[in-house]
Amino acid sequence: METFELILFLLTAVIASSILDKFLPPLSLPLVQIALGAALALAVPTPLEWGIDPELLLILFIAPLHFNESRHVDSGALWKNRWGIASLSVGLVFAIVAACGATLHALLPAVPLAAACALGGAMGSTDAVAVTALTHDRRFGRRHEALLKGEALFNDVTGTVVFQCCLTILATGSFSLLHAGEEFALDLFGGFFGGLVMGLLAWGLLQVLRRTGLDNPTLHVMLELLLPFVIYLAAKSLHIGAVIAVVTSGLMLSLLPQRHTAATARTKLQAQSVWTTLEFVLNGIIFVVLGMQLPRLLEPAAEGSLGDPATLLGVVVALTLVLEGVRFAWLLAMDVRAAAARGDGVRSCFAPEALRGTLAMALAGAKGGITLSLMLTLTASAALSAAGRATLVSIASGMIVLTLVLADFAVPALTPSKRSAKRTRDRVDAEIDLALGVIASIEADAHLTGAVKGAAVDAVDEPATVIVMHRYAEMLEDLAPAASPAAAARARAEVARVRGLYDQLDGIARRAARWDESEGDMEGEESPAAPSLSDQFHQMRETHDAVEDVQAQALVRELQLIKAMVADGAIDAAHAKDLRNDVYIQQLVLD
Known part of the structure; x- marks a missing residue:
């Protein structure tokens, strides 16, 4: 219970x-979820206040989130930037380990260097959940966005191996480069090839089920939800990199050929809906759980049992600055190398706009779930005293919060919003022209579609057509405030015209009431016969069916108009793709 x-x-x-x-x-x-989790942990006692199993945190939250992200990431962009991603996933992690480890040992000499480097290893892993949230809303540029997502998906291995090697040094006092290399290779390459094999097996299973007639959307979605957990547990039992295996299998599934039929389209739409909900829930829970852990982890530092709280706070700030400084320097060096390779000139990387983008990318590498799960394993280490373990966990918790705060406030100030970039006047004006074209097209075809005859709908010749026209008019009304003055004027004029036609349909709903009034007022006159209830329901059903027919025809015309606008240069390919995707979703809903 x-x-x-x-x-x-x-x-x-x-x-x-x-x-x-x-x-x-x-x-x-x-950040809201972390703050709420912390407040709840202080106000309400829960089992989580005594800690959470780090392995449970990885399999329950990190595995499915990484799997879903890897299936939708741009694999072409990842491959194009593979060497940059490798540099961030390996080289940058080692640089962070060295810089943070040396800084922490210098500031707190009581902390062994190996333990300080273990903290650096945990800090080498960026939080894929936070990175995904940032790249979803902010415009970093195609190359920077691919580097950020690739780093978040693949740098866990390096940080985890370094962390484990540092703990081994603490426990035994010795270090074997050969053993560390074998561990790293087994985790990275073993997880990579294991993920390829398991992804291929999962794809084969799904194909067999489809060919045997078991192409049920619910069954397909349930198998997709189960896959990351099975792959993670299988990789752990084989002693290979579990997170890398999950990521690689997701990439494999996205690259292998898929059938494109109406049934697979419905399955994909249902799967996307389920994964979107699950992603929202898991993202929220992981940050709430993180917030619930913070009071317990930071309490010793706040009480002063680990020394002066101000000193510990200063250590957290200093280490965070070192971490972000190393990231910025490394990324700037990568940008300089990329600019030189393109022949753009090194000076372009030091322009204010370019420096803002590099700084935003550095600050976007926030820490989160994996860092916390690694640090929580210190509680099982006998090589450190209880005070030493508490000090490291408190410092790591403070750095997690500080990196999230920096990402939350600094990144939006340094990079534009994708939403604002997409809502340019040219794009809005083009969408207004598209909606106006659809309205004109379906109105011209009103004599072919949308006809509903009967006493209750005689006020408007084609009520179904007018209803669909009104739907597009509502879109025009939403677009008008962001459009140019000329386009906004055309949109508002059309909205007023369509609304006038739509208002005539109000008489349909009130006709039944007018029958009663007319019977009372027409004394001595023969009052018209009111339509029966069954007639009214029949006419309503006919109207509903006709509206669906007109809407389906309108969507077909919308696709034709989008194609024509691309040919005329009115919209670009990316904008056309977004518009077509919206139409496809509406068509699936109609089906």
Whole structure:
């Protein structure tokens, strides 16, 4: 019962955080969830206040989130930037380990150098959840975005291996480069090839099920949800990199050929809906859980049992600055090398705009779930005293919060929003022209579609056509405020015209009431016969069917107009793709 109550508690917290996020616009949703989790941990006792199993954190949250992200990442962009991603996933992690380890040991000599480097290894892993949230809303540029996503997916191996090697040094006092290399190769290459094999097997299983007639969307989605957990557990049993195996299998599934039929389209739409909901829930829970752990992890530092709280806070700030400084220097060096390879000139990397983008990318590498799960394993290490373990965990927790805060406030100030970039006047004007064209097209075809005859609908010749026209008019009304003055004027004029036609349909709903009034007022006169209830329902059903027919025809015309606008140069290929995707979704819903 306690577990069930905890699940309900966490789901309620996620819903509450989403509501609070609307009233706290300066804060991103992850920070709201962390703050809410911390507040709840202080106010309500839960089983999580005594800690959480790090392995459970990885398999329950990290595995499915990494799997879903890898299936939708741009594999072409990852391959194009493979050497840059390798540099961030290996070279940068070692640079962070050296810089953070040396800084922490210098500031707190009581902390062994190996333990300080273990903290650096944990800090080498960026949080894929936070990175995904940032890249979803901010425009970093195609190359920078690919580097960020690739780093978040693949750098866990390096940080984890370094962390484990440092713990081995603490426990035994010796270090074997050969053993460390074998461990790294087994985790990285073993996880990579194991993930390829398991991804291929999963794809084969799905194909067999389809060919045997078991192409049920619900069964397909359930198998997709189960795959990351099975792959993670299988990789752990084989002693290879579990997270890398999950990521690689997701990439494999996205690259292998898929059938494109109406049934697979419905399955994909249902799977996307389920994964979107699951991603929202898991993202929220992981940050709420992180927030619930913070009071317990930071309490010793706040109470002063680990020394002067101000000193520890200064250490957290100093280490965070070192971490972000190393990331910025490394990324700037990569940008300089990329500019030289393109022949653009090195000076372009030091322009204010370019430096802002590099700094934003450096700050976007926030720490989160994997860092916390690694640091929580220190509780099982006998090589450190209880005070030493508490000090390292408290410092790591403070750095996680500080990197998230920096990413939350600095990155939006340094990079433009994707939403604002997409809502340029040219794009809005083009969408207005498209909606106007669709309205004109379906109105011209009103004599062919949308006809509903009967006493209750005689006020308007083609009520179904007018209803669909009104739907597009509502789109025009939403677009007008962001359009140019000329386009906005055309949109508002069309909205007024269509609304006038639509208002005539009000008589349809009120006709039944007017029958009663006319019977009372027409004394001595023969009153018209009111339509029966069955007639009214029949006419309503005919109207509904006709509306669907007109809407389907309107979507076909919309696709034709999009193609024509691309040919005329009115919209670019990327904008056309977005518009077509919206049409395809509406067509699937109609089917």
